[in-house]
Amino acid sequence: MSVSEMRELPPAELRAAIRAGEYTGPTGGLARRRVQANLVILPEEYAFDFLKFCVRNPKPCPVLEVTDAGSPEPAALAPGADLRTDVPRYRVYEDGRLAGEPVEITAYWRRDLVAFLLGCSFTFETALLAAGLRLAHVEQGRNVPMYVTNRECVPSGPFSGPMVVSMRPYRADEIPRVVSITGRYPAMHGAPVHVGDPAGLGIGDLSRPDFGEPVELEEGQIPVFWACGVTPQVAIRNAGVPLVITHSPGHMFITDRLNPEYEI
Amino acid sequence: MSVSEMRELPPAELRAAIRAGEYTGPTGGLARRRVQANLVILPEEYAFDFLKFCVRNPKPCPVLEVTDAGSPEPAALAPGADLRTDVPRYRVYEDGRLAGEPVEITAYWRRDLVAFLLGCSFTFETALLAAGLRLAHVEQGRNVPMYVTNRECVPSGPFSGPMVVSMRPYRADEIPRVVSITGRYPAMHGAPVHVGDPAGLGIGDLSRPDFGEPVELEEGQIPVFWACGVTPQVAIRNAGVPLVITHSPGHMFITDRLNPEYEI
Incomplete structure (x- = not known):
């Protein structure tokens, strides 16, 4: 599917096309009215310290949502979505090394993984x-x-x-x-x-x-x-977390939320 | 010390007077220019789920600071302060029951306790x-x-x-x-x-x-x-946490931060 065809789709249909492997490109310019988010997935063992890091550094690390351990659904930002498949391209880091840049991460999913969605410029x-x-x-x-x-x-x-x-x-x-x-x-x-x-x-x-x-x-x-x-991402690299999954740069998670919902 | 004498003290001196047991009353009207905070102390085992609860419910539970486990110092809001002594009156809940309303909690402190400071009206x-x-x-x-x-x-x-x-x-x-x-x-x-x-x-x-x-x-x-x-506090009561320490209603923690620092 082309970017111009994608551009006009509602967010759930965009995510469905991404999930089906029909689009694997960057998300800049897609769904301009919707909030797009950075994705960080970590083992639960590291989740409290990472969330505390975000709360202590809210300008670089603004938290939009934290999932329950093992649940790939961002229930607040995009109910029904699946964070294992609905991002066009991921980066998987094992012991700090880039182990792959897959278009879905189902094979890596575990019951102790927690996903963080962070605000994006x-x-x-x-x-x-x-x-x-x-x-x-x-x-x-x-x-x-x-x-x-x-x-x-x-x-x-x-x-x-x-x-x-x-x-x-x-x-x-x-x-x-x-x-x-x-x-x-x-x-x-x-x-x-x-x-x-x-x-x-x-x-x-x-x-x-x-x-x-x-x-x-x-x-x-x-x-x-x-x-x-x-x-x-730099802080995570410094922490030596054995498994980290993020979006690939520019390949964000597209939420249901409208930008003005976050405007003050 | 009387409220009118207290009213004009800088926050570090106010906290010192509270720490010395010279003032055990409510903090409303004291240090009007400074941010006062709700205090919640929990075992680390519950800290991630509680912080996630706050992030998911930011209107009732706005997080100002989370301490490192075992550290009673709120390093961001009041460096040098001690959360075990610097609140005029505490409430200690053991297995959900109010076990006491002491003026300091040194005897209850443990290396696995995490303190949360939350915004106050x-x-x-x-x-x-x-x-x-x-x-x-x-x-x-x-x-x-x-x-x-x-x-x-x-x-x-x-x-x-x-x-x-x-x-x-x-x-x-x-x-x-x-x-x-x-x-x-x-x-x-x-x-x-x-x-x-x-x-x-x-x-x-x-x-x-x-x-x-x-x-x-x-x-x-x-x-x-x-x-x-x-x-x-209601959510914590529902959670059955074995040890919870909070401020006593109206007896808040007085920080160094000025109210306008949080104004948008």
Whole structure:
């Protein structure tokens, strides 16, 4: 199925097409009105410390839902969905090593696994576009650039690490609107954590992001930094969890919830 | 020490006076600019399910901080404080029965205990007063009336039960301001869950609250209901946790954080 055919489907039909293997691509641009979520699946043994890590670091790790151990159904965000099959592509990490990038994870499922759905910047990006603000990385056909900062997250049990930020450039006169629009979505990373001065976050060279791809800044644009959902992935890697399953970057879980339900 | 002497102390000195046993009364009106918090202490075995319960029911159970197991220090909200001594009065429940209401809990402390600090309505009540809005229960010298509703919380493990609400009466023309002012504090129960029509929440008789004391409604006043921090206490009672320690009603933990830090 093509992206343009997919784009107009209601979320349950989108997930059904993904479940049937008819779509395995990135979800950016699909179901623009719906909340898309980062997925992290861990053994229950690690679930309390990880949830505590998220609560202690809500800007990079905003929790939207936590499933019951063994249940693959996100009953609050998408009743009837199945987190084992309804994400277009997963990443499976065994003992910290990428063991595969499958399109479903039924074979890996266990009764002690707990799934976490975390807010994702697509919601505020949609709001920025709706307000006539630009997204440089989208215009330039790149993944958003992400940088490891010198700010440490508050640790929890084995989970620790630096905050990772994403960067989007804006003009000085746009920044007040950019801050207030994204600040309306605290469950999707919210307002920026830093405006300008990459060195203040310990970022030496904007043209060399740690994740994603660099974007060109136009004359007069200032880099604006948001807490990023890659932060918990770095913390999980540091924790040495024997089995972790996440979505593959850009291949998010599409929920039933409308973006404005999370607007404040 | 008298309440009027206490009122002006900085939070660390207030806590020191409480720790020294110089003050064992309720904390309403003390440190008006500071966030006060509900306290729940549970064995680690129950901590994940309880934290999941809070995340699933954020209006009644807004989590401000979770301590590491065995640590009585709320490092984020009040570094250097001690949750075993710095609350004026506690309630200790053993196997669901009230075992005592001590002024410190050092003897009960164990290495597997986890403390949760949850947002409290004092923050939004201060904001209502600052905006010239009245608090009927304060004017009438009563505890705020609280009611068990017909709305079930989303359960988590052994934790389940109805949402409990507090009620404050306002005139029709005040309600828009009341909603928007309290809505600025989502970490302190936020906007009301219900305006008017007690029957819609399953409340039969406003003059017979399940907790607290009834307040008189003036001609033209409408009851306004907020999700209430007694909700998690009911859920904990339902869960059959062998040891639970909470603050005694009205005897909250006073943090270092300023109310506006939580304003959105």
